[in-house]
Amino acid sequence: MNKLKFTNPFTIILAFSTLFIVLCLFMLLNMGRWLVIYDPIPENLDLIVTFAGEQRRVAYSRELAMKFPQSSWILSDYKNGYSRLLRKSNFNMSRVHIVDTCQNTVSEIDAVAKWIKNNQQKFSEKSRISIGLVSSPYHMRRIQLIVKKQFKNSDFSFHYLPVPLERYKWTNKMLKYWWRTGAVSRVVISEFQKIIYFLLIY
Structure with missing residues (x-):
């Protein structure tokens, strides 16, 4: 009977490494x-959420708000920031809830x-609330991870609607080879670090 041969532990470690x-x-x-998530624009949005950042996010959110005039809009903004420009443009601010106290995406x-939770009466006749999340393309994966943790037992419909890539003058090829373009590589590395931090801390 042949004796069993045991593989060298070093070989196993090397293979797994x-x-x-x-x-x-x-x-x-x-x-x-991987960072970018693009959902198609749904037939209906009850709530639009804009994450704080550059003006492109607000401009694109406004387009969605005009497309869905019955929707409410949560705008995370710095004090007297883009919301001031909305007021000057005569946008109907009764639809907009400004949040200027947030420190991060969480x-x-x-x-x-x-x-x-505080405005459930707005959606009392809805069987399912449709929520559009607007930010930069590279921000969407982290948003999705946080949303899944925060709303894991909810029946809301979340739609990830980043600002279109071309408005940053980026292309899919630039994302595929992200390390070749300085502006893209910086945000990819930054987002990767933030995602690791979120997974470790939260």
């Missing part, structure tokens, strides 16, 4: 495209959850 490095490299190379989503 190599596999781990290959997987990490694969994930890293695809990070740019606190923004917490504020959304609190607002929905």
Whole structure:
């Protein structure tokens, strides 16, 4: 009877280490495209949520608000920031709830959850609330991770509606090869760090 041959432990460790490095490299190379989530614009939106940041987010959210005039709009904004420009443009501010106390994306989503809880009467006749989330394309994956944690037991319909890529003068090819373009590589690395931080802390 042949004796069982035991594989050298060093060989096993080397094989698993190599596999781990290959997987990490694969994930890293695809990070740019993984960060971006684009849902189609739904037939209806009851609530639009705009995450704080550049003016493009507000402008695109306004387009959605005009497309869905019955929707409410939560705008995370810095004090006297883009909301002031909305007022000057004669936008109907009765539809807009300004949040200017948030420090990060987690606190923004917490504020959304609190607002929905305090305004349930607005949606009393709705069987399912349709919520559009607006931010930059590279921000959407982190938003999705936080939303899934915050609203894991809810029956809301979340739609990830980032500002169109072309408004940043970016292309899908730039995301695919994200390390080749300075502006893209900076945001990809930054988002990767923030996602790791969120997964470790929250």
